[in-house]
Amino acid sequence: MNSCETIRTQLGMLLYGELSFDEEEMVDAHLEGCAKCRAALERERELHKAFDQLEIEPPASVLWDARQSLQQRIAAEHARPGQFSKGSGWWDQFVDALMLRPAGGTGWLKLAGALALLTVGYMGARLAPDLGLGTVGMSVADPGAQRVRSVEPGANGAIQIVLDETRQRVVSGDLDDQNIRVLLLSAAKDPSDPGLRYETVGILNDRAQTADVRDTLIYALQHDENAGVRLKAMDGLRPFVQHPEVRKALAGVLLSDGNPGMRTQAIDLLTQGVGEGSGNAPGNTLDRDVIGTLQELMNRENNAYVRQRGERVLQLVNASRDTY
Amino acid sequence: MAQKAGFQTDEKALIRAAQEGDQDAFGQLVRAYDQSVLRLAMNLMRSTEDAQDVYQEAFLRVYRNLNSFRFDCSFHTWLYRIVTNLCLDQMRKRKVRKEESSQVEGSDGLVDRMDTVQESRPEGDPMRSMFAGELRERIEKALGELTARERMVFELRHYQGLKLRNIGEILGTTEEAAKNCLFRATQKMRVALGDFV
Numbered sequence: 001m002n003s004c005e006t007i008r009t010q011l012g013m014l015l016y017g018e019l020s021f022d023e024e025e026m027v028d029a030h031l032e033g034c035a036k037c038r039a040a041l042e043r044e045r046e047l048h049k050a051f052d053q054l055e056i057e058p059p060a061s062v063l064w065d066a067r068q069s070l071q072q073r074i075a076a077e078h079a080r081p082g083q084f085s086k087g088s089g090w091w092d093q094f095v096d097a098l099m100l101r102p103a104g105g106t107g108w109l110k111l112a113g114a115l116a117l118l119t120v121g122y123m124g125a126r127l128a129p130d131l132g133l134g135t136v137g138m139s140v141a142d143p144g145a146q147r148v149r150s151v152e153p154g155a156n157g158a159i160q161i162v163l164d165e166t167r168q169r170v171v172s173g174d175l176d177d178q179n180i181r182v183l184l185l186s187a188a189k190d191p192s193d194p195g196l197r198y199e200t201v202g203i204l205n206d207r208a209q210t211a212d213v214r215d216t217l218i219y220a221l222q223h224d225e226n227a228g229v230r231l232k233a234m235d236g237l238r239p240f241v242q243h244p245e246v247r248k249a250l251a252g253v254l255l256s257d258g259n260p261g262m263r264t265q266a267i268d269l270l271t272q273g274v275g276e277g278s279g280n281a282p283g284n285t286l287d288r289d290v291i292g293t294l295q296e297l298m299n300r301e302n303n304a305y306v307r308q309r310g311e312r313v314l315q316l317v318n319a320s321r322d323t324y
Numbered sequence: 325m326a327q328k329a330g331f332q333t334d335e336k337a338l339i340r341a342a343q344e345g346d347q348d349a350f351g352q353l354v355r356a357y358d359q360s361v362l363r364l365a366m367n368l369m370r371s372t373e374d375a376q377d378v379y380q381e382a383f384l385r386v387y388r389n390l391n392s393f394r395f396d397c398s399f400h401t402w403l404y405r406i407v408t409n410l411c412l413d414q415m416r417k418r419k420v421r422k423e424e425s426s427q428v429e430g431s432d433g434l435v436d437r438m439d440t441v442q443e444s445r446p447e448g449d450p451m452r453s454m455f456a457g458e459l460r461e462r463i464e465k466a467l468g469e470l471t472a473r474e475r476m477v478f479e480l481r482h483y484q485g486l487k488l489r490n491i492g493e494i495l496g497t498t499e500e501a502a503k504n505c506l507f508r509a510t511q512k513m514r515v516a517l518g519d520f521v
Binding site (some may be wrong): 069310 | 359482487506
């Protein structure tokens with residue numbers, strides 16, 4: 001018979017699933033006949049739950065910042081000899097984009113205030129490798145992005161190469177210019193470059209009072225694969241949280257966005273004012289749809305922090321955790 | 325299982341491609357792991373700035389040394405070795421400097437520095453109090469009193485969910501030693517929390 005003292009030293013490891021088969025058998029057998037050790041196991045569970053409270057989930061914006069800084073440092077490394085000399089993927093495109101943008105980090109499109117500058121057709125282009133060796137008689141147009149469409153052996157050992165060229169063109173105008181607006185609305189959905197989408201959504205946020213911009217922000221909030229872009233779109237929609245279509249989109253985020261930081265922000269926006277109790281407005285009411293959404297969230301949420309936030313709001317508005 | 329095996333095959337291909345200079349493959353490798361690396365660093369360092377430093381340095385080391393990776397262990401283990409070494413160095417430096425309260429002086433008195441990590445939210449957030457309670461303070465304090473290695477093993481097991489065998493591999497020790505370390509850590513935490521839980 002194992003002593004209670006021996007068994008209790010094993011309870012933590014039991015909860016972590018780190019006991020061997022024999023050890024677990026021994027502990028289980030003891031627990032069946034010992035109420036005090038079962039109570040000790042419950043206390044151990046409570047202790048583990050308490051530890052869980054301290055877990056930090058990095059907000060999407062912090063991850064986004066980290067990725068951007070890393071990209072910049074990799075770009076600097078990239079310039080060093082001996083590092084990844086070939087390739088034209090995501091990193092190269094980022095490096096290429098950096099070369100086009102003024103130094104100084106974020107907000108390149110904002111530099112001219114309300115004046116937007118957009119480089120058309122460059123971002124998604126794949127630059128052809130440097131053809132500087134033995135390209136006699138060949139004009140490599142510059143500036144211009146190129147892509148080899150086809151190659152064909154010709155007569156006398158010559159090779160015929162068909163190049164697609166995408167030339168840069170600079171368009172400028174303010175945010176109320178319809179042409180600029182159309183380009184920005186398109187850039188906000190460009191699947192090839194999250195950095196471009198992030199900057200574009202940031203600019204569009206200043207015009208979220210217009211329906212077409214708001215629709216684009218809602219689209220980004222619901223569909224963009226990058227959490228940083230989704231978060232940026234949510235910022236832009238913040239002043240319009242009372243609009244039904246915005247509330248519907250936020251409810252969708254709450255129930256289906258995979259990022260806990262996004263879900264937390266959605267709770268904040270949908271429950272603005274709840275529990276603040278300022279002046280004569282106690283702020284303890286919430287529309288029925290939001291309560292229903294929160295209750296549904298409680299049924300499926302795995303993240304402890306998001307759950308606690310949701311539960312707290314439901315508690316403040318005297319709603320149960322269960323669905324009607 | 326088949327899915328995991330598939331991922332490992334894909335990952336091997338990605339690593340090989342990255343070693344040959346395919347930067348898109350390198351980007352995919354970063355994106356596959358960087359969220360968990362940042363989470364680990366934030367939970368250990370309890371400071372966004374320090375966690376960002378660890379993140380940057382870790383992936384730069386991966387970038388510079390990927391060609392020396394020979395598949396003797398999993399990429400995850402190799403990456404986590406780099407991250408945990410960086411964190412351990414930082415944590416030991418802090419101990420020497422006798423840092424580091426999780427609280428800093430703010431305009432409204434002492435403020436928990438991790439509160440600044442959360443996204444901006446409405447004033448008077450009703451949930452904030454949930455995380456500023458005595459229990460949280462006690463656990464924070466107890467965590468701060470663990471040795472760097474105990475803290476690391478506890479973090480990797482409790483918050484990252486890694487098995488002790490894997491933790492031992494990452495930290496260059498045996499499963500048994502990692503188990504003893506975890507046991508000491510939880511025992512110290514239990515004592516520090518007293519009858520609070």
